[in-house]
Amino acid sequence: MKKFLSSQLSIITYSFRWTIIVLPVGIAIGSVVALFLWLLNMAIHYRFLHSWLLYLLPVAGIVIHFLYKLYGRSAERGNNLIIDEIHEPGAGVPKRMAPLILITTVITHLFGGSAGREGTAVQIGGSIADFFAGLFKLNPEDKRLLLTAGIAAGFGAVFGTPLTGTIFAIEVITIGRMQYNALLPCLIAGFAGDATVAAWGIHHTAYHIDVVKTSAEYYSHHLPIDLLLLVKVIFASALFGLASYLFANATHAVKAFSLKLIKIDWLIPVSGGLIIIGLTFLIGKTDYLSLGVEPQHPGAATIVSAFQQNGADLFSWLWKLIYTAITLGTGFKGGEVTPLFYIGATLGNTLAGFLNAPVSLFAALGFIAVFAGSTNTPLACTLMGIELFGGEHAMLFAVACFTAYFFSGDSGIYTAQRKENDKIENGYWDRLFGKYKR
Incomplete structure (x- = not known):
């Protein structure tokens, strides 16, 4: 009985500690993702009204190239850098990654480039999570967990799918193995990121499947x-x-x-x-x-x-x-x-x-x-x-x-x-x- 109670106390302590650590991280990531989604929407609709911006896409490419050449350094590797840092913590995820990927993604879409937004959200999540890991002076193992939670927060926030963000973060790192000790931090981060985006008034696209009629069941x-x-x-x-x-x-x-x-x-x-x-x-x-x-x-x-x-x-x-x-x-x-x-x-x-x-x-x-x-x-x-x-x-x-x-x-x-x-x-x-x- 004593062993059981000790185990339960450890679980409560673990849960409380990670809630305290992850909540501000998820809220910060959600806020930056909300800003990103707002800017992205503005850029896309501005291009809709000014089709000639497509002709400047090559110039936009030059700007993006030199922004990364001057300021990007290791940030150029994007999502792969974050995944590598989770496997083997090294120099860390540069703080400049979040603003750099946000700005350059908006530039890409403003001038008509065909790209997405998940990579941007994940890099925002990884960069902010790495910053907080240094702020909290986490050990390498806890830093890995927080970086994984940063992926969950970014992904859950950008698509409005916190549960998917949770599982995506622990499934994407290694094919064939899931890091279950990251489940709780990722779950907290995913929901915090998504809730923060919603609190900022950002809405996600709704999809609908029609009723499927079958001839035989x-x-x-x-x-x-x-x-x-x-x-x-x-x-x-x-x-x-x-x-x-x-x-x-x-x-x-x-x-x-x-x-x-x-x-x-x-x-x-x-x-x-x-x-x-x-x-x-x-x-x-x-x-x-x-x-x-x-x-x-x-x-x-x-x-x-x-x-x-x-x-x-x-x-x-x-x-x-x-x-x-x-x-x-x-x-x-x-x-x-x-x-x-x-x-x-x-x-x-x-x-x-x-x-x-x-x-x-x-x-x-x-x-x-x-x-x-x-x-x-x-x-x-x-x-x-x-x-x-x-x-x-x-x-x-x-x-x-x-x-x-x-x-x-x-x-x-x-x-x-x-x-x-x-x-x-x-x-x-x-x-x-x-x-x-x-």
Whole structure:
């Protein structure tokens, strides 16, 4: 009994200590993310009213390049630096990372670059968490936990998904292993960040899945399952995984090719900006610039429109993939996740037409599954489906995210991710089919 009471007291002390540490961190991160979202919204709508700003994208690229050259130093590595610091604390996360990524992301979107906002929020979270770790004089192990909580706060705040932010933070660090001792700090940070953004009056985009009508239902022990629909979901999710693989490798390839081909480094973002301008003239529409959440003109393909019949073109997903790979691969700043939402939702819209499947459901499945495959975080993305779209299709969310995760290969958008276990055991296929070999 004495041992049990001592254990309970330790739990209470641990919880109280981390609440005191994490709450101000989450509130600070949430406040900066709220400022970022407000500035980003202003920048995007200003460009909507002044389309000529796109022509200055190459100049914006030069400004971003020299800002990082003069002030960025290690901050140039972005999310990967934070992940490395969690694995092996070193020089720390520079304090300049938060203002630098905030400013340069807003510049990218103001002039039409195709990027996201998750990377910015995560870097804001990591930079502020590192500052507080020094302020509180935390030991290396506690600093790791606080940096992980900073990721949760940034992610939860920028998308309005605190539970997803919690699981994402502990799942993204290492493929195949989750850091459960970070669960409580991440949970507190995720909710504090999200609540702070809401308190500042910042609202997130709402998505809706229409009622799904099925011709035949087969019942499991608890959940209704349409077997034909399930087969369609698995097939589509395999393609979502391949899209994840294509996106991750395209972004890395553009960066490697640019560095090899262009010897004057500031010309790399200039070339990226010129290509984006040229592509926009070539296809005759601005749908694939910036976030892709709100339409610049009526009828534009956006993430929201993808949830409707005929809400995306046949290759909207591919164009967005190309635009984003060029933008990020040539040095512009922002995140990858919102473009991944766009790629997934519009690909889901296209596949729904071919498979005679519910459009809004498949857009939602693509939304979370392409993200899951690109970041190797199927649990977090399953939870994101529930937080954003409700729990009615939770099983299909899980099927989509885990299928995409397996089909996305070993690569991902975060090169600093470490791998504890292979997605499929080494030698599995050799053993399975070995008897057929001669």
